[in-house]
Amino acid sequence: MIHFIGAGPGAADLITVRGARLLREADVIIYAGSLVNPALLENKKEDCAVYDSASMTLEDVIDVMKATEASGGTTVRLHTGDPSLYGAIREQMDRLDELEIAYDVTPGVSSFSGAAAALEAEYTLPEVSQSVIITRMAGRTPVPEREKLSKMASHGCTMVLFLSTGLLEDVERELMEGGYGPDTPAAIVYKATWPEQRVYRCTVSTLARTAKENQVTKTALITVGGFLGGQYERSKLYDPGFTHGYRVGSES
Structure with a gap:
């Protein structure tokens, strides 16, 4: 299984609970070293192999995933922020589909x-x-x-x-x-x-x-x-005179 995970915006404690668990369980981690906080790797398994994708091509990344899958291991592909934004994950997923390798996506804080x-x-x-x-x-x-x-x-x-x-x-x-x-x-x-x-x-x-x-x-x-700037209107949702499905507004 390949797990695409959003690492969050930077702070190590802003990764999701699910993402942190999958990271700890991974046999191989491929991460965007130029963008992802390396502190996120501190809780990896002792024998986990780590690859910095900053110098890798798409083909290099897929080759690592294929080798890990062939050996029965689990790969985490760790992207900065949320992988759906400028993460270049579609091309990876399409290639995995061609290879019939299973994967999932864990969103992150952008x-x-x-x-x-x-x-x-x-x-x-x-x-x-x-x-x-x-x-x-x-x-x-x-x-x-x-x-x-x-x-x-x-x-x-x-x-x-x-x-x-x-x-x-x-x-x-x-x-x-x-x-x-x-x-x-x-x-x-x-x-x-x-x-x-x-x-x-x-x-x-x-x-x-x-x-x-x-x-x-x-x-x-x-x-x-x-x-x-400093100018805006008060929200209607919390306006005492505004009626909605959970509250009846007061008379003005």
Whole structure:
């Protein structure tokens, strides 16, 4: 059996209970060494073999899985955050399907959730934004034309950008081209939930300068939108005058 597991955003105690158990039971662990906190490996079995996938190809990863399966062992493929976001797991699962090797997926806490926690913020505020766009800037790996950042920005809602820290001048240009004003609140969250976590609040027009001044070049999320400001409407759910299925509202 192959277990794909979300390691969480960084802090070793933010992996799920299920993920931690499967990690302890694994005969082989293949993990994204450039992104996953190595502290997660401290409770592995003494004879567990560990592979850092940072220098491996898809074919290398599958070869290790095949060999482990042939020997009757269990493999954990440990991905950062939640594997469904920029985890490149589909290509692995498709290959395992071809080989008729069983697998399952254990979700993890995504770094976009870790970033919100670091910011002490709520992405979905009444009358500010009720939608979150998770995307990235086109770089060496392209994005579909219909998902160009300026087109995503035209919605004006909360945005969380992965894999874009090294392209912030382009990010600024496309966000403003899409309709965000230069003074729209923004924040750079470096290594959310890690011990070295840092938060830099700025605006859309100062993203690149803020990253340069603080020497942030990678492993950071970019958050943009009015949710970072101070204005919003009170939630109807807890408004004493609002009636719903569990409470009758008071007369105003």
